Amino acid sequence: MTITTESPMDLPCAPAAGIPGLIELQSVECPDTPAPNSVLGKVALILQAFSVDDDELTLSHLSRRTGVPKASVHRLAQELLELGFLERAGASYRLGMRLFEIGARVPRTRALRESLLPFMHALHSATRQTILLTVLQGAEIVFVERVNSYGQAPSLSKLGGHVPLHCSATGKVFMAFGPPELFETAVRGGLTRLTPNSAASPVRLRAQIDRVRADGHAVEYEEVMQGFSSIAVPLYESSGRLIAGLSVTGTLQRTDIPRFTRSLLMTKEMIESSRAIA
Template structure:
């Protein structure tokens, strides 16, 4: 959202006034549901003057980071290409995808792969079909750590400083069922470590729940989270958790990750 785009500028401090800082603001102004943004909208979201946005947009167009659609702009293929080159994420995604396909075939539910990026869950891959394909995670999409099953898994095995950072901020309520009490979240994280999986029920989207498990390397390093999302009425949580734990164990032994 626009407020999020502006907050990036605040985080950059004086760097937001540099050429690179302004270019970053322009690129990060695009949200998940955005296709095309006008020059005026980019200026509004970034707080950068129209003249500067126009000048920098021309350079980003030449680089391929942006593309033109009539009088509007959209993210270019170069942005996708560079993102796909990140070795850590690419290796994890490539290793996990065959296992995710098997899980999806067996469960007929949406399967997703996620990592922690700062205070958020970043989804690297998703395999789904039908209406579930759009609910609620998306590839390259972000969600809060505290109310998603993937996020709870990633928090449960994260350093204490990460958990403290999350608890020190506002825990956003996405639905009436979202976990927003720090004490309750801490209890849930203990349960995750005890059971080996995390569960959220209608905390992100009403009518849906998800189960996630950690993915560790053979050396015990946390690599990400593997999860299944399903309509609450048909979700067999113990069965989904068992399938996920078994799959994660096999994935952890994959030669691609070791």
């Protein structure tokens, strides 16, 4: 690739499509800062423009979301097509299989997913709810594995999706049992509300974290998506380092908090006793 130094165009912002009941956080249509001048920086913006809910995007969408001029997006997209990082979908683009191949090799999550998936299936059989495995990424949690509940909306927490620490049950688990600075990091980032029930004040969030620390698990009601609740526990490596969060998520009508909490804690004990996480 040839490095260029083109200036980004000022383009109008377009509203991002969201999930009902959930504020769209996965993509930004109008960047706060100018697009980087390096080719690598622009390529990163193009690939990151796809949210977990985007099957495909047009050239215009990519340009608006990245702030990169259409001509530059088109040229870089052609190279990404040749490399297999993008694929054609009519007049639009979608992420290519080459990215999936590379992502599947990430050691941080590959071994974790392979080790814990049998336990997740067992927990799903016991609860019939969606089981989610998450890891920490900055001030957010990222969904790295899931076992779906029958009939539950698949858009609730797609693989690769992410939500702020302060809203989710697993995020609260990370703040309660992870590095102390996570709480301040979350607060400095702004306690954005995903629903009216989301914790929006440091005082309320601190009280929630103290409760999680005392109980050993976290429960959230409609803080990520209206009509849904989650229970989460921390998962540790044999060295004692917090490495992931495991949760049960379901609709309020189908969620039996006491029973699901018992099943989740039993699963945590089995994982720890089997030393599934080295």
